[in-house]
Amino acid sequence: MDEEETPRTPRALIVDDAEGMRAYMATLFETRGFDVDTCDDGGRALSLLENGAAPDLILLDIMMPGTGGLAALARIRSSWPEVPVLMVSVVGKASTIVQAMQLGATDYLTKPFEEAELDAALDRLGLHSSGLAGSSSRGRGVTDPSQTVWVSSAMREIRSVIEQIGDTDVTVLIQGESGAGKEIVAREVHAVSNRVKGPFVKVNCAALPTDLLESELFGYEKGAFTGANGRKQGKFELANGGTIFLDEIGEMCPLLQAKLLQVLQDSEFTRLGGHREVHVDVRVVCATNRGLLDMVAAGDFREDLYFRLNVVAIDIPPLRERREELPLLVETFLARYAVLYERPHTGLSQRLIEAMNAHDFPGNIRELENMIKRVVVLENEDSVLAELSRPRTNRSERRAELDAMLDEIEENAGELPLREVGRLFAQEVEREAIEHMLNLTGWNRKQAASRLGISYKTLLQKIRTCAVEVGG
Missing domain, CATH: 3.40.50.300 (P-loop containing nucleotide triphosphate hydrolases)
Structure with a gap:
C-alpha cells in the first residue's frame, strides 16, 4: 500500500551581509515552517545556486559589499528565472528598488519591516505561513497583541465607532x-x-x-x-x-x-x-x-x-494616555517573544514595572514591544532599566538650551564665525532627531540608522560627536 506523500518543507535562501539581520530573518522564516540557508553576499549565494541549492524563495539584500544585491539579481534572473526573489532595502535607498523591479525582482520589503509585511509578501507568492508545516506549533495559544489594546476606555470608544461603521x-x-x-x-x-x-x-x-x-x-x-x-x-x-x-x-x-x-x-x-x-x-x-x-x-x-x-x-x-493597557501588553509581548526566541517566560521585576509606569513612551506600543523583546532575548533587564533611568531632555528644555546658545552668541558678537554658529545648531538638531529615532526603535541602532537614511557607521559617529547619551 502506498504511503501518503509528506508535503515538502519549503526552503528560503537569505542573503544579507549583516549577521544580526540574517539571524533575525532566519528566525522569522523558521517559525513560518521554512528550512533556511543563509550567506553574507551575492557571490556566495550564486555559488550555492550553481552547486545545486534549490530554494523556493530568495530574500536578497540590495546593499552588500562584494557582489551586491542588484548584480546578484541580474545573474539569478538570467540563470534561475523561475525562483522568486524578494528584495530588501533600507528606506533611505528606496530609489534603488525601482532598478531592482526593472531587473525582475518579484517583490520587495523595506527595512525595518513588520512581520505582517513579510506575511503579506509571502501571501502574494503563495507561500503564506498559514499553509506551512510546522508553523503552527510555535506560538500556539499566545495572545495576538492586536487584541490587547481594546481594554482601555479610549480604545473601547474607538472600537464602538468601528462597529458603528462596520456595514458601510x-x-x-x-x-x-x-x-x-x-x-x-x-x-x-x-x-x-x-x-x-x-x-x-x-x-x-x-x-x-x-x-x-x-x-x-x-x-x-x-x-x-x-x-x-x-x-x-x-x-x-x-x-x-x-x-x-x-x-x-x-x-x-x-x-x-x-x-x-x-x-x-x-x-x-x-x-x-x-x-x-x-x-x-x-x-x-x-x-x-x-x-x-x-x-x-x-x-x-x-x-x-x-x-x-x-x-x-x-x-x-498615545500609550501614555492609555496606561491601563500596559499590564496586558507587557504579558502578551513576554509570551510572544519567549516562544519566538525559545527563551524562558519570566515576568518583569517590580523595579522595571515601576520604571515603565513612570515612562511616557514617546514611541508608544512599538517602543514598549522593543523593550520587552530586548529583555526576553538578553534574558536580563539591565539595558532597559538603564534607558528608563536616564534623565530625558524634553523639547522645551532643548529649546531653552538653544536660546541660551543664541544669547551667548549675541554677547560675543563677532567672536564666533557664522559657520561655527551653524555647526553648533545643526549638531543640536541632529542630536534631538537621533535621540527621538533611537527612542522610537527601542535603541535598536540598526533600525534607527535605516529610518534616518544613514549608514550604521555614520550613526555611531554621530552618537559620539553629538554627545547622545547611550541607552541600550
Missing part, C-alpha cells in the same frame, strides 16, 4: 503618533466590516519613491518603462472586494494625490502606461502621524482629497 464603505482617516496602533485599528475596521472575506492590502506611502509608488498602487502595462516585460496589477486591483490601507498618506506627492482622488470619486483608474479604465470595488482606510489640516493650509495636501478621506476620523491617543 465610508473612507476612514486614522490619526495618531508613530507606534500608537494605527495599523491595528485599520485591520479592525476591515475585520468587522462586510468585506472581511476580501483582501486587506497595506501600502506604506513613505517607503517608496513617487515613480515606484504609482506603479505599486495602480499597476503598469507591458512596455510602460524599461523592464516592464508584462502587465502587473497594482495594489488597488489586488484589494478589489476588500480594503486598502494607505499608511503615511501625508507623504504622498501631489501627482498621486490627484490620481487617488479620481479613484475615490469614480472607483476607476488607468495603469501606468495604459489607456483603459480599470474599475475596482475597494474601501479606503488611511493613516498619518502628521497634521493634514496644517498641510492643507501650507498647500502640501489637497483640500478636496482631505475632505474625501476624512469622512470618519479616528484619533488614537
Whole structure:
C-alpha cells in the first residue's frame, strides 16, 4: 500500500551581509515552517545556486559589499528565472528598488519591516505561513497583541465607532503618533466590516519613491518603462472586494494625490502606461502621524482629497494616555517573544514595572514591544532599566538650551564665525532627531540608522560627536 506523500518543507535562501539581520530573518522564516540557508553576499549565494541549492524563495539584500544585491539579481534572473526573489532595502535607498523591479525582482520589503509585511509578501507568492508545516506549533495559544489594546476606555470608544461603521464603505482617516496602533485599528475596521472575506492590502506611502509608488498602487502595462516585460496589477486591483490601507498618506506627492482622488470619486483608474479604465470595488482606510489640516493650509495636501478621506476620523491617543493597557501588553509581548526566541517566560521585576509606569513612551506600543523583546532575548533587564533611568531632555528644555546658545552668541558678537554658529545648531538638531529615532526603535541602532537614511557607521559617529547619551 502506498504511503501518503509528506508535503515538502519549503526552503528560503537569505542573503544579507549583516549577521544580526540574517539571524533575525532566519528566525522569522523558521517559525513560518521554512528550512533556511543563509550567506553574507551575492557571490556566495550564486555559488550555492550553481552547486545545486534549490530554494523556493530568495530574500536578497540590495546593499552588500562584494557582489551586491542588484548584480546578484541580474545573474539569478538570467540563470534561475523561475525562483522568486524578494528584495530588501533600507528606506533611505528606496530609489534603488525601482532598478531592482526593472531587473525582475518579484517583490520587495523595506527595512525595518513588520512581520505582517513579510506575511503579506509571502501571501502574494503563495507561500503564506498559514499553509506551512510546522508553523503552527510555535506560538500556539499566545495572545495576538492586536487584541490587547481594546481594554482601555479610549480604545473601547474607538472600537464602538468601528462597529458603528462596520456595514458601510465610508473612507476612514486614522490619526495618531508613530507606534500608537494605527495599523491595528485599520485591520479592525476591515475585520468587522462586510468585506472581511476580501483582501486587506497595506501600502506604506513613505517607503517608496513617487515613480515606484504609482506603479505599486495602480499597476503598469507591458512596455510602460524599461523592464516592464508584462502587465502587473497594482495594489488597488489586488484589494478589489476588500480594503486598502494607505499608511503615511501625508507623504504622498501631489501627482498621486490627484490620481487617488479620481479613484475615490469614480472607483476607476488607468495603469501606468495604459489607456483603459480599470474599475475596482475597494474601501479606503488611511493613516498619518502628521497634521493634514496644517498641510492643507501650507498647500502640501489637497483640500478636496482631505475632505474625501476624512469622512470618519479616528484619533488614537498615545500609550501614555492609555496606561491601563500596559499590564496586558507587557504579558502578551513576554509570551510572544519567549516562544519566538525559545527563551524562558519570566515576568518583569517590580523595579522595571515601576520604571515603565513612570515612562511616557514617546514611541508608544512599538517602543514598549522593543523593550520587552530586548529583555526576553538578553534574558536580563539591565539595558532597559538603564534607558528608563536616564534623565530625558524634553523639547522645551532643548529649546531653552538653544536660546541660551543664541544669547551667548549675541554677547560675543563677532567672536564666533557664522559657520561655527551653524555647526553648533545643526549638531543640536541632529542630536534631538537621533535621540527621538533611537527612542522610537527601542535603541535598536540598526533600525534607527535605516529610518534616518544613514549608514550604521555614520550613526555611531554621530552618537559620539553629538554627545547622545547611550541607552541600550
